[in-house]
Amino acid sequence: MPKGHMMKTSLKALAVAAGLLAGAGLGAAPARAAGGEDHLPEVHFSFNGPFGHFDRASAQRGFQVYKEVCSNCHSMRLLSYRNLRELGLSDAEVRAIAATVQVTDGPNDEGQMFERPGRPSDRFHSPFANEKAARAANNGALPPDLSVITKAREGGASYIHALLNGYEDPPAGVTLMPGMNYNKYFAGHQIAMAQPLSSDGQVEYTDGTKPTVDQMTRDVAQFLTWAAEPEMEQRKALGVKMVLFFTVLGGLAYAVKRKIWADVH
16 A cells, blocks of 8 residues: 555544543543643543552542443443453442343344344443434434543643533623533533533442532543543553563673672773
């Protein structure tokens, strides 16, 4: 394939991806001040830093928030239900979660497609059959897939947390377009997605954690980060081992050098 054609194909693919992400809220770039500086509030997550790790209890609660709230509009096509075992869910729990959805399968022996309960090997169920159905249900906006949203957006989990907490009444003099909502952390401040987490207790946690809006947004940000980078802990552990290895290797090399050149004047 000629290099020019390959470059055009790549640019088209990037343009399509950018369009999908810009469709409906979570996929858009964070709001910036006039000078171009982000104003996302600082939020500490357990996975921050070189020794960070996922808080699996928080991620499990975040999956509950996604399942009960976010999955009504947003898909996560890159995840299978069996991946939830990595969050500490049992096989029985994963099978029960998968079985709550109906999956189109087939054809059967008669050549017909049919519906069956979901299995752990199935991908997360998408709320809409196709893009046109998704846009028709959301006033023309396309809710982005959330599989890797924290890697796709500058600020990652902090942006998700800020965006979900950033809904407020528009300032004086600001007129919203029909069907839009004001969000101080969204680029342009007008967002098609209505506030998904608007009141404490909207999701009922079973582990005793108080489901405030801030807690729910932290939990779903934790879950989405795990979904986008499930290998993060292993990567950080390997990085620490490599730093220690090269530190010891450097010390040994220096000691050998001192030994060899000790008698040279």
